[in-house]
Amino acid sequence: MTSTLPRTRSATLPPGPKLPVLAQTLLFANFRHRLLPYWRRRYGDVFTVRLYPGRNAVQLAGLDDIKAVFSGPVTTFHAGEGNVILKPIMGEHSVLLTDEDVHLRARKLLMPAFHGAALRGYRTMITELAEQEVSRWPAGQVFRSHERMQALTLEIILRVVFGVGEGARLDELRRLLTDLVDIGVLDLFGFHNEKLRSFGPWRRSRLLQERVDELLYAEIADRRAAPDLAERDDVLSRLLTVPAEDDRLSDAELRDQLVTLLLAGHETTATALAWSFHELARDPVRLRRALEAADSGDEKYLEAVAKEAMRLRPVISEVARRLTEEVEVGGYLLPAGTTVMPSIALVHGDPAHHAAPEEFRPERFLADGGPASGTWFPFGGGVRRCLGAGFSLLEATIVLRAVLSRFSLAPDRPRPEGSRPRHITMVPARGARISVTPRA
Numbered sequence: 001m002t003s004t005l006p007r008t009r010s011a012t013l014p015p016g017p018k019l020p021v022l023a024q025t026l027l028f029a030n031f032r033h034r035l036l037p038y039w040r041r042r043y044g045d046v047f048t049v050r051l052y053p054g055r056n057a058v059q060l061a062g063l064d065d066i067k068a069v070f071s072g073p074v075t076t077f078h079a080g081e082g083n084v085i086l087k088p089i090m091g092e093h094s095v096l097l098t099d100e101d102v103h104l105r106a107r108k109l110l111m112p113a114f115h116g117a118a119l120r121g122y123r124t125m126i127t128e129l130a131e132q133e134v135s136r137w138p139a140g141q142v143f144r145s146h147e148r149m150q151a152l153t154l155e156i157i158l159r160v161v162f163g164v165g166e167g168a169r170l171d172e173l174r175r176l177l178t179d180l181v182d183i184g185v186l187d188l189f190g191f192h193n194e195k196l197r198s199f200g201p202w203r204r205s206r207l208l209q210e211r212v213d214e215l216l217y218a219e220i221a222d223r224r225a226a227p228d229l230a231e232r233d234d235v236l237s238r239l240l241t242v243p244a245e246d247d248r249l250s251d252a253e254l255r256d257q258l259v260t261l262l263l264a265g266h267e268t269t270a271t272a273l274a275w276s277f278h279e280l281a282r283d284p285v286r287l288r289r290a291l292e293a294a295d296s297g298d299e300k301y302l303e304a305v306a307k308e309a310m311r312l313r314p315v316i317s318e319v320a321r322r323l324t325e326e327v328e329v330g331g332y333l334l335p336a337g338t339t340v341m342p343s344i345a346l347v348h349g350d351p352a353h354h355a356a357p358e359e360f361r362p363e364r365f366l367a368d369g370g371p372a373s374g375t376w377f378p379f380g381g382g383v384r385r386c387l388g389a390g391f392s393l394l395e396a397t398i399v400l401r402a403v404l405s406r407f408s409l410a411p412d413r414p415r416p417e418g419s420r421p422r423h424i425t426m427v428p429a430r431g432a433r434i435s436v437t438p439r440a
Contacts, residue, residue, distance in 0.1 A: 013056055014332050016048035025052040032317055033345060033419050033426055040346055046330035057339045058329065059318065061346040063353075063374050065330040069321055069342055070382030074100055076327055079384040082320030082339055085424065089180070089209065089263070091256030093249075095387070096264065106257060107387060109247060113160070113235045114391045121233075122160065126395055129155055130402035139438050142412040144431030146274035149399070153266035153273070154178065156395060161261050162219065163234030173215045180208050181267055183423050216255050235261060261388075268315045269392045271425060272378075273399055274432035275309040279360040281409040281434045282416060286362060291439070294404035299397050302404075304365035306396035310378040311371075312360055315425050317345040319380045347375055407436035 017024055017039065027035055028049055036059065039047055045062040060066050069077055080099040083090075087097050095106040112118060133152045137143070154177060159165050183205060196202045223229065223236055230241055236258065242248055249257065280287045286305070293301035318341040325336045334340065349357045353375035354364065364371060379386035386392075403409075412433040420429040 012332070013048045013334065013338070014046045014058055014330065015043050016050070021050045021052055024050050028057075030421055032421070036317065036343060036346055037349065040343075046332060055339050056337075057320070057341050058332075058334060059346070060330060060340060060342045061350070062330065063347070066342040066347070066377075066381070067374055068329060069340055070380075070384075072321075072327075072382075074103075074383060076324055077321035077340070078324055079103075079319070079321050079380075081322035081324075082341075084322075090260050091252070093253040093256035094260040095257060096260055097256075103384075105247065106253075109239060109242060109249070110235070110257065110261075111387050113238055114388050118233070119390055119394060122156075122391070122394070123398065125159055126156055126398045127402065129159070130399045134402050134406050137407065137436055139407070139436055142433050142435045145277045145434050146271065146428050146431045149270035149273045150178070150181075150266065152399065153270040153395065154262075157262055157265040159234075160265070160391075161235045161258060163232055163237065169215055169219060173212065173219075176208055176212050176215070177262055180205070180212060181263055181423070212259070213255060216258055217251060220251055220254050220258075265388055265391075267425060268378075269395055271315045271427050272306055272310050272313075272392075273396055274428055275313040275315075276305050276396070276400060277403070277409055277434050278411070278417060278428060278432040279309060279312065280305065281411040282414070283360055286360060287409060290362075290400070291404050291408065294401045297401075299401070300366065301362065302400045303393055303397045304362035305400060306393060307365045307376070308360060308362040311348045311354065311376055312357075313419065313426070313428075314344045314348055314378060315427075316378070317426060318343045319377075319384075342377075342381070344377060347377070350375075403436075406439060408439055410435050410437065 019027070028051060039049070039059070040061055045060065046065065047059050049057045049059060051057050060069065078099045080097045080103060083096050086094070090097055092098075093102075093106070095103060095110060098106060129152060133148065133155075137148070154174065155165060158170060158174065162170065164170070183201075197206050220236070220240075224240060226232070226237075229237055232238075236254070239249055239254060239257065280290055289301065290305055292298070320339050320341050323334055323336050323338045323340065327334060329340055347353060351357050354371060355361075370376070374381075377385075379389040379392070412435060417432065418429045419426040421427075
C-alpha cells in the first residue's frame with residue numbers, strides 16, 4: 001500500500017486522527033487491532049497517533065520505511081526510550097529500556113543463555129515440564145488454554161533464570177508474577193503518574209511489585225553466597241560469575257534484568273501457543289497435518305504453526321524507536337523526540353505480503369523459503385531483535401508436540417475468538433477455549 005498523501009519533505013508530523021490525546025490513548029490502548037487498519041486506509045502508510053504521556057507515535061506500514069528504522073544508527077533510533085511505557089515495571093536498567101553502549105553490555109551478558117549450546121540444553125527440561133502440564137489437562141472439558149500456557153511458560157522461564165523451581169520463595173514469586181502480568185494497558189499508563197500510584201489498582205500493583213522486588217533481592221543475596229555458584233548454569237548464576245569485573249551487575253541491575261526475563265520471557269510465547277491451539281481446533285485440515293507432524297517429529301511444520309499464529313494474531317502490534325535527532329522517515333522530516341512505530345500488525349495483515357492474510361496457513365512458512373524478508377517480524381528487527389526469539393520458537397515447537405502427541409483439539413464453539421488488550425500485548429478475548437480428546 002502506498003500513502004494517499006503526497007510524500008514530500010515536511011517539517012511537520014504526518015497526518016492522523018484529530019481527537020484529543022486522551023481519546024486517542026484510550027482508543028489505541030483498547031482497539032488498536034481494529035483502528036490501525038482503518039487509520040491506514042484513511043491516512044496511508046505513515047500516520048501519527050498522539051498518546052499519553054506526550055508521545056507523538058508515527059505508525060509505519062511501508063517495508064522500506066521500516067527497514068530504514070531497523071537498519072538506522074542506534075544513536076538516532078533509541079529502542080530503550082521507545083519502550084519507556086515499560087519502565088515502571090521493568091526498571092531503568094532493563095535490556096529493553098537501555099540504549100547504545102549500556103544496552104550492548106546487557107545484551108552481551110544475557111545472550112549466551114539463549115543461544116548455541118545453552119539453547120539446545122533446554123530441550124529436555126522444556127519437554128519434561130510440557131509433558132507434566134499436558135498430563136493434567138481435563139479430557140472432554142472446555143478450558144482456557146491461554147491460562148495453562150501462561151502457567152507452563154512461566155515455569156519454564158523460572159527454571160531457565162533460577163535453575164530450580166522449588167522453594168517457598170519461588171512459590172510466592174510464581175503467584176505474584178502471575179498477578180503482576182495481569183494488568184491492562186491503562187494500568188501501564190497510570191504507572192507514569194506518581195499521584196495515581198497511591199490509589200486503586202495502581203497502588204495494588206505498586207505494592208505487588210515491591211514484594212516481587214523483595215523476593216528477587218533475597219534470591220540474589222542467597223545466590224551470591226552459594227558455595228556451588230561457579231558450577232551452576234542458570235541465568236542468575238551466569239550473571240553473577242562473569243569474568244570481567246567491569247561487566248558485573250549491581251543488585252539493582254540484576255533485579256531489572258531478572259524481571260524483564262521473567263515477564264517478557266513467558267507471556268508472548270504463552271499467547272502465541274494459545275492462538276496456535278485456537279486456530280488448529282477450528283481447522284480440521286491443519287490439525288490433522290499437525291497431529292501427523294507431532295507423531296513423526298516434523299518440527300519444521302510445528303514451528304510453522306507457531307510462526308503462523310504469530311503472524312495472524314500478533315501478540316505485540318508494533319515496536320517503537322524514539323528519535324534522538326531530526327531525521328527523515330517516510331518522506332517526513334520528523335523532529336527529535338518523535339516515536340516511530342514499525343507496525344507488525346499492519347505488515348502481517350497486508351495482502352501485498354501474505355496471500356489471504358486472514359487465513360491460518362502454516363504452509364506459507366515452508367514454501368519457497370517462507371515469507372519475503374521484512375514481512376514477518378514478531379520479534380522486532382535490526383540489532384534490537386529479541387534475544388529470546390530462538391528460545392521462544394524452540395519452546396513453542398516442543399510444547400506443540402507434547403500436546404498434539406497426546407490429544408486432538410476441538411473448539412468450544414465454531415465462531416473464533418476476538419482479541420483484547422492486556423498490558424502491551426493482544427490476547428485471546430475468552431482465553432482461547434478448547435477441549436481435548438485423548439488420541440488412541
